Amino acid sequence: MNDLFRPVRAIKFPAIGAVSVIRAAGPAPPGPGEVLVGAEFLGICGTDLHVLHGQHPWVRPPLIIGHECVATVLAAGEAVGFAPEARVVLNPLVTCGHCRACRSGHPNHCATAKVIGFRLPGAGRTRFVVSAAQLHAVPAGLDPRLAVLAEPLAVGIHAAGLAADLDRILVIGSGTIGLYVLLALRAQGAGAITVVEPIAEKCLLALRLGAHAAIAPDQVGETAEFTTVFDCVAAPATLDAACRMTLGGGAVVVVGVAEAARQIDLPRMQRFEIDLFGSGMYVPADIDAALAALTTRMIDAAPLISAVRPLDGAQAAYAEAMRPDSVKVLIDMR
CATH class of the missing domain: 3.90.180.10 (Medium-chain alcohol dehydrogenases, catalytic domain)
Structure with a gap:
């Protein structure tokens, strides 16, 4: 044989x-x-x-x-x-x-x-x-x-491409996908990026990869500050924080996978015309873009x-x- x-x-x-x-x-x-x-x-x-x-x-x-x-x-x-x-x-x-x-x-x-x-x-x-x-x-x-x-990086590239205003960014969660979102945002020329993460080692890694700030969850404020928020956890508390911290006319992109239905502050989302996007994996072009970015070292x-x-x-x-x-x-x- x-x-x-x-x-x-x-x-x-x-x-x-x-x-x-x-x-x-x-x-x-x-x-x-x-x-x-x-x-x-x-x-x-x-x-x-x-x-x-x-x-x-x-x-x-x-x-x-x-x-x-x-x-x-x-x-x-x-x-x-x-x-x-x-x-x-x-x-x-x-x-x-x-x-x-x-x-x-x-x-x-x-x-x-x-x-x-x-x-x-x-x-x-x-x-x-x-x-x-x-x-x-x-x-x-x-x-x-x-x-x-390239495959997990394509998830980050796809998510980063959903929002139009990348001036001030909040990324909730710097696990694997959160860090790929961070790398993709940096490659797309995003402005200041703040990462929320409870694990100190991952905060340090996020800063090494280009985040402008990395804070613990209890340091997240009550006042909207960000044009786009990427929720890479999708827990009830993180989704609530994402909706609360997004400026009017901004967007929340949910990248984390929730194991059950979630509630959102719809009155606030409607009043301030905040878009809510779900990011579902990627398309083939995102994988090609990931391979190209890794090859050229645009993304390390x-x-x-x-x-x-x-x-x-x-x-x-x-x-x-x-x-x-x-x-x-x-x-x-x-």
């Missing part, structure tokens, strides 16, 4: 709170429009951790996890524009391609979309077959450990990498990703 199709190693959550590296069935040969890739690095996402600990609203173990992935093309079916050995980044959002949202250039609005690693088998496998339509070419010279950051995301761990150490890697001061832990899948 061709070595490309032999059994693979994969990261599985067999039950809530459990991480295993298993031996799984090997991939089938790629068909028309498909590509067989070999994973290089896998990023651990906050949503992965929610699934692992039974905190995700609709995804539960057991499953093979992983959606932040940089890989190398090993073989390709017919009508594929990627040659063997090309390096690619995965777009895990699989959409129908023919609904109104998809046809209008907003595949992130597709009502039947599914995400690899949650509703579809994950990329946490040493080799797997995927549609070529889900892949983005990595520019020559970009370190794969940075290229794997290297400080966000907390650790790189081997596949055999996957269990410890997910535990490390849970640490309050951790940002992005990578797993070397090679």
Whole structure:
């Protein structure tokens, strides 16, 4: 049997709170429009951790996890524009391609979309077959450990692009996504950016990445001061603060994922004509923009990498990703 199709190693959550590296069935040969890739690095996402600990609203173990992935093309079916050995980044959002949202250039609005690693088998496998339509070419010279950051960075780029007035910015939460929003805002030429974050180490990292100020949640005032507020937590208290701290005519962009319905101060939002945006993942162009920004060093995301761990150490890697001061832990899948 061709070595490309032999059994693979994969990261599985067999039950809530459990991480295993298993031996799984090997991939089938790629068909028309498909590509067989070999994973290089896998990023651990906050949503992965929610699934692992039974905190995700609709995804539960057991499953093979992983959606932040940089890989190398090993073989390709017919009508594929990627040659063997090309390096690619995965777009895990699989959409129908023919609904109104998809046809209008907003595949992130597709009502039947599914995400690899949650509703579809994950990329946490040493080799797997995927549609070529889900892949983005990595520019020559970009370190794969940075290229794997393109998918989460695209979340920040998409969110930052929703608001028009970037004069005075508040970013609530400097976890992984909050820091990517910060980097994207800096690259877009935003004015003064204040970050709200309870963990001192992450406040320092936000300042290192270009925030003009980093404050604790109890330092948030009562008077509106900001033209746009990005809520990267989406808790009741943070959403209330976001609405309160936005100036008239400004905008609140909710990037964090709420596990339940939220209330907002609608009278104030209406009286002062404050826009409320929900930011849902990204479109393919955002991933391309992320790859370009990482390649040109317009965005330096290297400080966000907390650790790189081997596949055999996957269990410890997910535990490390849970640490309050951790940002992005990578797993070397090679």
